[in-house]
Amino acid sequence: MMNVALAKTETGRATDRLFAVARERLPGSGKVAEARRHAFEAYERLGLPHRRIEEWKYTDLRALIREVLPLVAAPEAADIERARGAVKAHRIEGSAVLVLVDGVFVPELSDTPDSSASVGTLREQLEGGASDLLDADALDAMISLNAALATDGVMLSIADGSKLARPIQIIHVATATSASIVTRTHLRLGRAARASLVESYVPADGAKDYQTHDALIVSVADEAELSLVRLVEDSADAVNVTSGLISVGAKAKLDLFNMTSGGAVSRFQGFITLGGEGSQLSVNGVNLLKGSQHGDTTLVVDHTVPGCTSREVFRAVVDDRAHSVFQGRIIVRPDAQKTDGKMETRALLLSDEAEADNKPELEIFADDVTCGHGATAGALDDNLLFYLRARGLSEKDAQALLIQAFVGEAVEAIADEGLREAVMGLAQRWLEARS
Amino acid sequence: MPLLEVKDLSVRVDEREILHALSLTVNEGEVHAIMGPNGSGKSTLSHVIAGKPGYEVTSGQILFRGEDLLAMEPDERAARGVFLAFQYPVEIPGVATMNFLRTALNAQRKARGESEFSTPDFLKKVREVAKSLNIPQDMLRRGVNVGFSGGEKKRNEILQMALFEPALCILDEMDSGLDIDALRIAADGVNALRSPDRAIVVITHYQRLLNYIVPDFVHVMSRGRVVKSGGKELALELEESGYAQFEDAA
Numbered sequence: 226m227m228n229v230a231l232a233k234t235e236t237g238r239a240t241d242r243l244f245a246v247a248r249e250r251l252p253g254s255g256k257v258a259e260a261r262r263h264a265f266e267a268y269e270r271l272g273l274p275h276r277r278i279e280e281w282k283y284t285d286l287r288a289l290i291r292e293v294l295p296l297v298a299a300p301e302a303a304d305i306e307r308a309r310g311a312v313k314a315h316r317i318e319g320s321a322v323l324v325l326v327d328g329v330f331v332p333e334l335s336d337t338p339d340s341s342a343s344v345g346t347l348r349e350q351l352e353g354g355a356s357d358l359l360d361a362d363a364l365d366a367m368i369s370l371n372a373a374l375a376t377d378g379v380m381l382s383i384a385d386g387s388k389l390a391r392p393i394q395i396i397h398v399a400t401a402t403s404a405s406i407v408t409r410t411h412l413r414l415g416r417a418a419r420a421s422l423v424e425s426y427v428p429a430d431g432a433k434d435y436q437t438h439d440a441l442i443v444s445v446a447d448e449a450e451l452s453l454v455r456l457v458e459d460s461a462d463a464v465n466v467t468s469g470l471i472s473v474g475a476k477a478k479l480d481l482f483n484m485t486s487g488g489a490v491s492r493f494q495g496f497i498t499l500g501g502e503g504s505q506l507s508v509n510g511v512n513l514l515k516g517s518q519h520g521d522t523t524l525v526v527d528h529t530v531p532g533c534t535s536r537e538v539f540r541a542v543v544d545d546r547a548h549s550v551f552q553g554r555i556i557v558r559p560d561a562q563k564t565d566g567k568m569e570t571r572a573l574l575l576s577d578e579a580e581a582d583n584k585p586e587l588e589i590f591a592d593d594v595t596c597g598h599g600a601t602a603g604a605l606d607d608n609l610l611f612y613l614r615a616r617g618l619s620e621k622d623a624q625a626l627l628i629q630a631f632v633g634e635a636v637e638a639i640a641d642e643g644l645r646e647a648v649m650g651l652a653q654r655w656l657e658a659r660s
Numbered sequence: 661m662p663l664l665e666v667k668d669l670s671v672r673v674d675e676r677e678i679l680h681a682l683s684l685t686v687n688e689g690e691v692h693a694i695m696g697p698n699g700s701g702k703s704t705l706s707h708v709i710a711g712k713p714g715y716e717v718t719s720g721q722i723l724f725r726g727e728d729l730l731a732m733e734p735d736e737r738a739a740r741g742v743f744l745a746f747q748y749p750v751e752i753p754g755v756a757t758m759n760f761l762r763t764a765l766n767a768q769r770k771a772r773g774e775s776e777f778s779t780p781d782f783l784k785k786v787r788e789v790a791k792s793l794n795i796p797q798d799m800l801r802r803g804v805n806v807g808f809s810g811g812e813k814k815r816n817e818i819l820q821m822a823l824f825e826p827a828l829c830i831l832d833e834m835d836s837g838l839d840i841d842a843l844r845i846a847a848d849g850v851n852a853l854r855s856p857d858r859a860i861v862v863i864t865h866y867q868r869l870l871n872y873i874v875p876d877f878v879h880v881m882s883r884g885r886v887v888k889s890g891g892k893e894l895a896l897e898l899e900e901s902g903y904a905q906f907e908d909a910a
Contacts, residue, residue, distance in 0.1 A: 607713070612750045614734035615710050615743075616760075616820065617768035623735075626763065630754025630803075 247296040247374055253351035253359075260359040264372035271366035280365075280494075283550040283582045284521040289490045290464050294436050296374060297404035300327045307429040308398040309334060315427045315458065317647045320394040326429075327399060328376040328406040341387030342420070347378035347409055358411065358442075365494070368468045371440040375409040378440075381422070385415035385446070392421035392452075392644060397437060399463065400429040405436040412441070416474075417448040421641050424453075426487065428460035436464040447474040447501055452482075454644055456651065459487035461516060466492045475501025475530075482639050484648060485520040486513040486655050492521040499526070499533040499561075506535040509635040513655045514547035514579075521550035528561040537568035540635045542628055543579035544659065554586040557594050564594040572602040573631055575624075625656045661726050663688045663859050664709070664828055669720035671701075671708055678704045680884040681720065686828070689856040693870055693895060694863045696881035697903040702863045703747060705881075706832045710744035711737050724828070738764075739771035741827030745817040745834060752804035757816070760804045761786060765823060789822045793849050811842030818849040829853065830861045835869040847872030867899040882906040 244265050251261060273293065274281035300308070308326040312334050316322050323344065324334035330346045338344060350358055359372040379395050399406055414420055426437055437459060445451050459465050465488045473479050485491050499506060512520040526535045541549035555566040572581030585598035605627050613623035632652045639645040664686040671679040679701045686692055696702050708715050709722060711734035722729040729737060752760065766776040777785070790800060793815045805813050814834055821829050831850065835843055850873050854860065862873055870878075870892065878894040879886045880903070887906045888894065 606750075609750050609752055611712050611734065612746065612752070613760075613764070615712075615738055615746075616764040617735050617738040617771065617824070618764060619735050619767070620733070622763070622767065626755055626760075627752070630752065633754045 243293060243295055244373060250296065251374065251376060252348045253354070253356070256354060256356035257351050257359065260356040261373045264359060264369045267369040268366050268373055271369070274366050280523065280552070283552070283584070284490070284492050284519065286466075286490075289519060290436065293370065293438070294403055294405045296376070297327045297401040297406050297435070299329055300331070300400060304400040304429070305331055305334065307400050307431060311398045311427050311429040312396055315396055315425050317392070317394050317423060317644065319643045320392040320423060322394045322396055323379050324396050324398060325377065325379070325408055327401050328408045330377050330379065338393050339390050341384050341418075342389060342393060343382045343384070345380040347375060347380055347411070350380060358409070365468065367438065367466050367494075368440060368470070371407060371409055371438050371468065374405070374407040374438070375440070376407055378409040378411065380411045382413040383415055383418040383420045386417045387415070388418065389420040392423055392641060394423040394425060397424065397426045397439065398429050399427070399432040399435045399437065399459065401435045402431070402433045403435065405438055407438045409440040409442065412443045414443070414445045414449045414451050416446040418446070419450045421452040421644065422454070423456065423644065425456045425458060426465055427458050428463065432460055432463075434462050435460075437466070439465070439467040441467065441469040441471075443469065443471040445471070445473045445477045445479055448476045449474065450478040452480045452640060452644075454639060454648065455483040455493065456648070457483070457485040457487050457491055457493070458651070459491070461487065461489060461518070463488050464490045467494070469493065469495040469497070471495065471497045473497065473499050473501065473504050473506060476503045477501060478505045479507070480638060480640065481506075481508045482636070482648070483508075483510040483522055484513070484651065485511070485522070486651065488518065488520065490519045492523065494523040494525075496525045497527065499528050499535065500530060502530045502532045504533045506533065507638055508535070508537045509638040510537075510539040510551070511632050511635045511652065512541040512543070512549045513632070513652065514542070514549055515544040515659065516547060517545070518547045519550075520548070521552075523550070523552040525554045525556065526566065527556045527558070528564045528566060529558045530560060531562045531564070533561070533564055535566040537570075538635050538638065539568070539570040540632055541570075541572040541581050542575065542632065543572060543581050544575040546576070546578045547580070549581045551582070552584040552586070553598065554588065555596055557587075557589040557591050557596065559590045562591050562593045564591065564596065566594070566596045568598045570598075570600045571631070573628065574602060574604055628656055629653065662686060662723075663725060665723040666705070666709075667721050667723070669708070669722060670718045671704060672716040672718055673704070673714065677718070678884055679708070682885055684879065684886060686859045686861060688827070688859055690877065691854065691860045691862065691873065691875045693875035693878045694861060694881055695865070695867070695878060695895060695898060697907070698865065700881040701884040702881055703832055706744055706830045706861075706863055709830060710734060710742060735767065736771065738824075738826075739768045743821055743824060743826035743829050745814075745821060745829065745831045747833040747836060749805050749813040749817055751806045751808075753806050755804050757800045757802060757804050758786065761800075761820065761823060764820070768824060786823065789819055792852065793819055793822070794845055795819055810837035811839070811846070814838060814842070814846050815849065818846055822849065822853060827857065828859050828861070830863065832863045833865065834862065835864055835866060843869065844872060867895045870895045880906055
């Protein structure tokens with residue numbers, strides 16, 4: 226009863242109006258419009274997540290963001306010019322970039338990736354009636370909201386057996402002020418294909434107080450190998466809520482890395498299903514938070530078949546009054562014998578008011594498995610600091626070196642050297658800007 | 661002017677006085693041994709000279725070439741040439757030894773207004789020193805002291821000493837945890853650094869180390885004071901008679 230009452234609060238009504246207004250501008254009609262309406266109804270039933278929903282206990286969106294802002298208008302020529310500068314500043318050397326500005330794919334800012342990748346847009350698919358692309362998981366309100374309001378996104382498909390020579394980097398640029406950007410990206414990696422994909426979230430000059438609502442739908446076919454890197458560098462007053470729905474086939478390999486240094490409030494929730502035997506999953510994450518930032522990484526790893534391995538390594542560096550959240554759930558279904566699942570999370574608290582919450586959950590229904598988790602939180606080790614200072618490093622340099630090493634434990638999992646160095650460079654810049 | 665002058669130094673930790681009006685003078689070119697039983701304050705003295713936080717100096721002073729050492733941050737002391745070889749060198753995962761050595765050396769040089777070492781010069785120098793200390797190259801690529809044996813950790817301390825070329829080297833219980841072969845290698849490394857413009861202070865519980873690093877002066881500490889000073893023969897005397905006689909004197 227309580228939930229129904231809450232859904233009808235001011236927040237619920239505001240969103241209702243939002244959908245009514247946005248509807249006209251959303252691509253797709255007929256079945257697609259119907260799918261959107263269903264998704265929106267699912268969202269309305271649940272409402273904006275709040276602390277009494279167990280999965281959102283540490284990230285109460287009703288308290289933190291209060292409402293979903295109105296959908297952003299399509300970017301104009303001047304906005305695209307502003308976005309150009311952001312793309313230049315954030316593109317990773319050696320990768321092919323695909324650019325979304327305020328939720329619209331912009332070909333003139335994008336490169337042409339290798340021929341083994343086929344690139345399209347969600348907009349053209351929806352206009353063509355592909356309503357299944359909006360199938361929403363009715364269990365999570367934010368996934369439903371995304372299906373209801375997605376304006377565009379990248380549709381990426383890598384052919385069977387092919388190997389992308391260059392990583393593809395999708396850059397989500399926000400130029401908006403006080404508006405929501407809603408996108409949905411699909412990646413299909415063919416059998417035995419190999420690829421690296423980076424998603425970056427960045428603001429253009431002047432972007433302010435915006436919300437990014439993104440979804441990433443990935444399928445990794447048998448024997449394929451995917452490296453997926455997410456870099457959340459939104460402006461310090463922005464909101465980023467992204468859901469990843471990822472399925473992995475047999476004898477496949479997925480390395481997922483997430484680094485959040487931007488955004489006032491951010492949440493990445495990854496739902497990863499290991500559905501084919503003998504696959505390996507590694508998820509590594511870094512939160513670099515300061516001021517009053519709130520950064521949440523929530524992972525649900527579902528072992529449904531025997532013989533898969535999952536590893537999660539998470540590092541949080543939390544300064545000032547910032548708040549870092551890591552929730553990791555590992556589900557081992559009755560058939561998933563010989564599962565090997567581990568997670569390890571460590572938080573470095575750089576101030577007395579910094580906060581880190583960690584919630585590991587193991588749901589094991591098979592009897593022949595190896596699963597475990599470990600977590601620590603604390604300050605920098607005084608003995609290590611003194612050792613470095615006794616060797617001539619200033620307090621600031623000694624701290625920076627130790628934090629870099631701490632973060633490096635998660636970053637080193639990125640196999641591509643260029644990407645790994647780019648990510649380490651971002652972490653270093655964060656450290657330099659700290660003092 | 662002496663290199664190091666500790667004058668009437670009293671130090672507290674958690675309301676407990678560990679050093680009581682301790683005095684010690686060390687000149688360039690000298691090798692001093694500080695001996696004493698566990699808990700006599702030897703390590704505290706070395707920590708206070710290096711600038712470890714957590715110690716309260718209640719009276720006295722420490723001068724380094726006439727400058728007030730206690731007013732300096734630990735890194736300023738290092739840049740001026742104070743080096744403490746730790747009894748328990750820490751492990752720093754994720755910081756490659758080579759990177760650490762270069763960062764530290766260049767930080768010290770920068771603080772002294774000297775130019776930073778170029779990478780080829782630096783590498784050449786590290787390789788030379790590492791070779792003389794029997795430190796394999798792959799150790800330098802690993803995290804600082806990560807997975808090193810006790811002997812390797814101590815050799816890594818001496819490697820740093822050789823690289824940073826400090827004016828004052830304090831070796832805190834360098835012999836602890838070392839077998840005789842490891843001890844000999846470490847001691848040879850230290851002896852190679854003896855020089856007319858460098859002083860070495862060896863802190864040890866046992867006389868054994870002093871067979872390898874022969875001191876000019878020996879001081880006996882007990883209960884936070886230097887209770888006796890003499891030449892190298894004092895160490896042998898102690899080996900015969902033990903510390904018990906000094907426990908009473910203090």
